[in-house]
Amino acid sequence: MGSKNQAIKQFYARRFVMLRIVICIIAIIVILNIAPELWYNITLFLLLLVISIFQYFMVYITIGEDFITLRPAPVRSDISVLFDEIKSVRYEHQKIFIEYCNKITKQKSTLKISLNVLDNDTKTELLNTLHTVLKDKTS
Incomplete structure (x- = not known):
């Protein structure tokens, strides 16, 4: 789940x-x-x-103490998922698929994070952070 005093980490989609x-x-x-x-x-x-x-200057992904938020594009709204709603995480070549079930609506969804918009250092830091906070969810 991650430690309770983990700082909020923000990642920017600045490649190109x-x-x-x-x-x-x-x-x-x-x-x-x-x-x-x-x-x-x-x-x-x-x-x-x-x-x-x-x-x-726009934050692409925010990883907090118990949540992850994705802002896929400037005109789309944020998608936030609590860590305890996450059922599984799948890592593929340029994408991360996070399967989750909303606690309130009971609706199952997939959060798709594209890695090709991140520069190499940001991508490495994001993957390391996700492996740390979601290590028990990896499929």
């Missing part, structure tokens, strides 16, 4: 985000210099730039 930010800035500069009348392209790149900056 900085590259996307740099590409957007370069594309905006190039379009402004070549064809400033293509304002709709500039607007599109500005929107992508804002979304990328927002994603850079």
Whole structure:
């Protein structure tokens, strides 16, 4: 279950985000210099730039004392699961599948965590943390 004084750990989905930010800035500069009348392209790149900056600072996964929370995308709501609701954890190449049963609704669901949005250090830290706090749930 994890120790009761475990600090909350937050993980960010930052893989390729900085590259996307740099590409957007370069594309905006190039379009402004070549064809400033293509304002709709500039607007599109500005929107992508804002979304990328927002994603850079957005927490993807939070692991607390007795819960895990996933925010799959900026527009989707958080999915929180208590550790004691978790029935099993399955690790695959670029995904983690957490089977759980909601205590209130008794509905069984699967929390799917994609690892391909995490950089290597973050992925390693997340996997180590999950192995520690959910060691008794691994299938």
